[in-house]
Amino acid sequence: MTSQTSADSIVCSDLSIAHASGRGTPERVVDGVSFTLARGAALILVGATGSGKSTLATVLAGTAGPGVGVVGGDAVVEGVSVRRPGRRLRLLTVVTGYLGQTDGATLPARLTVGDIVAEPVTSRQRKVNGRALSFRVATLLDELGLPLGAVGKYPYELSAGMRQRVAIARTLMLEPRLVVADEPLANLDVEAREIVRSALERRQRDAGMSLLLVANEPENVARFDADVLALRAGHTVGFGHGVESMTWTPSSEADRRLVSS
DSSP states (O other), rough: OOOOOOEEEEEEEHHHEEEEOSSOOOOEEEEEEEHHHHHHHEEEEESSSSSHHHHHHHHTTOOOTTTTTEEEEEEEEEEESSSSSSSGGGHHHHHEEEEEGGGGGGGOOOOOHHHHHHHHHHHHHSSHHHHHHHHHHHHHHHTOOGGGGGGGGGGGGHHHHHHHHHHHHHHHTTOOOOEEEEEETTTHHHHHHHHHHHHHHHHHHHHHOOOEOOOSSHHHHHTSOOOOEEEEEEEEEEEESSSTTEEOOTTOTTGGGOOOO
């Protein structure tokens, strides 16, 4: 396997992932995927429904559910092997911020926005500086274009786009070295999409944060200066920096439409 350097956020080598099935035979959903994500760079995963991109994202973020496991190859994410993370899994979930596809729609109904955004800190530390924590929450909400008055509101009082930005703020709370986000621009209008994109790219530029994004809409792919990796049935069928420079496998004509607006 290619060794990881400090200049790399992810080194993925021939990675294969399987879901446990009711028949007892694991179903392979990602098969032999390889790529390197450099520190401060961005990679976007695209593919039709069922291509394996969301499963790949959860494994790399250390958030895969029961029954999902690495069955071949490996990936080293921020210095942690996802095949055998052991006790380092906790470290991986601290240095990696993960935004799931439904996180914006499933915010805890009984918590205020302020409590939701602060949760990555309060769930890990028994004693916190309340004033500093409140300032950090307010700063994140402001950066993402949310009014300060949203701090005391509950999710049901917010629009879908506002809830999505609350989920993004929670993802950024620990200032992660890597953000893995599944459809981060979902439910956002044009203005909010630009605010979120700018916030993510500012962290790339100023803090060297890396991005691994899952995108289903071609216009969202074009919004980022990123490598693009296309999957079909768990296999890589296209790769390149930006849509225009992608190299495709001979049988991937239909897949090219995924990134052609």
